[in-house]
Amino acid sequence: MAFMPTPRQLGALKLAVFLLALVPITNMAWRIYAGQIVEPLEYLTRGTGDWVLYFLCITLGVTPARKLSGWHWLIRLRRMLGLFAFFYACLHFLCFLWFDHFFDLQEMWKDVLKRPFITVGFTAFLLLVPLAVTSTNAMVRRLGGKRWAWLHRLIYIIAPLGILHFWWMKAGKHNFAQPILFGLIVAALLGVRIYWRQARQLQVS
Amino acid sequence: MLIKSSSSGNVEPLPSEITPQAVYEARRDFIRKAAVGAALGSALWELANRQAFAATAAMLPAKANPAFTVPDKPTSFKDATSYNNFYEFGTDKSDPAENAHTLRTRPWTVTIDGEVKKPLTLDLDSLLKLAPLEERVYRMRCVEGWSMVIPWVGYSFSEIIKKAELNGNAKYVEFTSLADPKQMPGVNSRVLRWPYVEGLRIDEANHPLAMLTVGMYGQVLPNQNGAPVRVTVPWKYGFKSAKSIVRIRFVREQPRTSWNDAAPREYGFYSNVNPEVDHPRWSQASERRVGEDGFFQRKRKTLMFNGYNDVARLYAGMDLRRFF
Numbered sequence: 158m159a160f161m162p163t164p165r166q167l168g169a170l171k172l173a174v175f176l177l178a179l180v181p182i183t184n185m186a187w188r189i190y191a192g193q194i195v196e197p198l199e200y201l202t203r204g205t206g207d208w209v210l211y212f213l214c215i216t217l218g219v220t221p222a223r224k225l226s227g228w229h230w231l232i233r234l235r236r237m238l239g240l241f242a243f244f245y246a247c248l249h250f251l252c253f254l255w256f257d258h259f260f261d262l263q264e265m266w267k268d269v270l271k272r273p274f275i276t277v278g279f280t281a282f283l284l285l286v287p288l289a290v291t292s293t294n295a296m297v298r299r300l301g302g303k304r305w306a307w308l309h310r311l312i313y314i315i316a317p318l319g320i321l322h323f324w325w326m327k328a329g330k331h332n333f334a335q336p337i338l339f340g341l342i343v344a345a346l347l348g349v350r351i352y353w354r355q356a357r358q359l360q361v362s
Numbered sequence: 363m364l365i366k367s368s369s370s371g372n373v374e375p376l377p378s379e380i381t382p383q384a385v386y387e388a389r390r391d392f393i394r395k396a397a398v399g400a401a402l403g404s405a406l407w408e409l410a411n412r413q414a415f416a417a418t419a420a421m422l423p424a425k426a427n428p429a430f431t432v433p434d435k436p437t438s439f440k441d442a443t444s445y446n447n448f449y450e451f452g453t454d455k456s457d458p459a460e461n462a463h464t465l466r467t468r469p470w471t472v473t474i475d476g477e478v479k480k481p482l483t484l485d486l487d488s489l490l491k492l493a494p495l496e497e498r499v500y501r502m503r504c505v506e507g508w509s510m511v512i513p514w515v516g517y518s519f520s521e522i523i524k525k526a527e528l529n530g531n532a533k534y535v536e537f538t539s540l541a542d543p544k545q546m547p548g549v550n551s552r553v554l555r556w557p558y559v560e561g562l563r564i565d566e567a568n569h570p571l572a573m574l575t576v577g578m579y580g581q582v583l584p585n586q587n588g589a590p591v592r593v594t595v596p597w598k599y600g601f602k603s604a605k606s607i608v609r610i611r612f613v614r615e616q617p618r619t620s621w622n623d624a625a626p627r628e629y630g631f632y633s634n635v636n637p638e639v640d641h642p643r644w645s646q647a648s649e650r651r652v653g654e655d656g657f658f659q660r661k662r663k664t665l666m667f668n669g670y671n672d673v674a675r676l677y678a679g680m681d682l683r684r685f686f
Contacts, residue, residue: 195445195455196508196652259660274643329628329643331553332453 159227167233174234178241181208182248198256205249210323210339212242213316217346224353236292239312243289246282278322284315316343422495422577424515430498430571432669434651437510439579441653446586447504448605449553450539450546457548458586464545465606467582467590474522476611477532482525486590490576492525493517497580498573503635503668505599507661509649514594515577518570522610528564532612536561537593537604554620560604561617561631562595565676571596575603597670599633630686634677635668639686 162170185204189197219235222228253275258265269279288309290296297305320343324336448458451465468486475481484492495515503509523535541549541557549556566572573594576583583589588605595603601621611617621629628642637647648661655662667673677685 195441196650198650198657199508255657257661268645272643325643329625329641330453331624334551 159229161228162230167230171234171237174237178212178237178244182245198252202249202252202256205245205252206323208245209242209249210319212238212245213312213319214339214342214346216242217312217316217343221346221349240289240292243285246285250279250282274322274325277318277325281315281318281322284311284318288312288315313347316347420582421580422515422582423580424495424497424577427496427498430496430500432499432501432511434499434501434511435654436499436513437651437653442510442512442578443584443586445652447506447600448548448586448588449551450541450548450556450558450606451586452548453551453553461547462585462589464547465540465585465589466545467585470590470608472591472607473609474526474611475609476536476613477529478612479527479529486576489574489591493521495576500571500573500594500596501668502594502596502600502603503649503664505601505629505633505641505646507644507646507649508652509664509668510652512578513580514573514575515580516573516575516594519572519574519593520568520570522574523564523568526610526612528612531614532564534561534563534613534616535567536609536611536613536617537607538609538611539604540606540608554624557608558604558620559617559623560593560602561613561619562602563616563676564612566595566673569673569676571670571673597634597667597673599629599635601629602633632677632682632685634673634682634686635664636666636682636686637664638666639683 181204185201188194189200194200216235216238219231219238223231254260254262254265258268269275288311291300291305291308300308320336320339323339324333327333327336444459445455446458447455448462451458451461470486471483472489473481473483494517496517497513497515499511499513501509501511537560539558539560540546543549562572573596575588575592575594576590578584578587583592588603588607591607592605593603593607616631619631621633622631635646640646646664649664650661
């Protein structure tokens, strides 16, 4: 029989995930404080961006992992994982606004409009906002499950946009190994959904 | 740039005074980090650094040339040797310091051929003796938007041109870097076409600022900084300054340079530092000085030709937006 945590165990698991999700930013801050990083601003910008992609992949991985393992309780961790993707996206955006533009909104806006690579990243960030805002139980009830689920399919657009942003960032240096890896992971996570959907439709008809 | 004649009083500290202190600071810092690192158990990280530092022990005395110095504060030795772009050793900034210990810099020869009266091959010792070594403090602006200030050791590249005796057909010079997969793990990647090739127009290469470089901070070049011999072209983005050079060829046609070849829309052959011509993905109007510009100020303005205005005459009448 599949593992099923008691409410207490689930609470402990949630706490563990919460603390683990804070390890990356804590580690980055510590390494900067310890003087190990030559260019802290670039390091933070890249590091937070990387972790947005990691958390997007992990969040997208919950449903497939649940179906494959039978651990349906994994869904109870998904909201927090998604919110951590948003948390790191906020930090990443803050790095851009602070380090690149020193809070000059007009300059930042010019940059967003002028450079497709930034336009795409910024769009992905904006699209995450409604998902974060509607992540509470009350909002799910208010929207109704169906509409809520529909809205949250935005993640299927956000993740590819994030990868495109990363891809363009690496493109100038012909350094595609990582973007390709992320692309394959996200393609697999989205592809398996399409596959299951079609399999279900076949069963119905 | 500040071109001061050697007779005028030089109020800035001489590079020769700065350098030993930078080295000293780097060592102090290294000892401190080693302690922190040990406490953290990150011995691997330290080991990689220790190797990088061990490789830089040989001193290379040189007389400071006050005509080629800038008032900016030199970057610390540690930063200049641990934050590098040298793709032959990996694409991360920390990769060269970690991986470049495998580079064997002796014996080393540089072939000088092409449009010359007589091709020649010089070993490292002949190169070191070709002209008196000078220390020059140059700004270094990377195309990525960061900069450093580095006391280099070497002499004007024009000395090489003199030695090579051009036959009158040479319009450009082409630098070829070493590309040995046994010594350079990065050349197995397809990031660039190897070997790395860079080039200059002959008049650019003849400008006294263009430097054949064999050392920095009063020492032999650390491997990760392009040992044992490189060029330094301070008014151009850093990637124009080829590292670990094995061949200098004088040619009639503009050389097919690596970055220009890889992304012609992003990296031009000239690649002069120019705050008015943006990279397609970021602005070149400002830069961050490594180790100096932190969290609490705007990025500093990038200067035309990196502040080396004397080179402007090389480009009189040229549209620098087109020939970026």
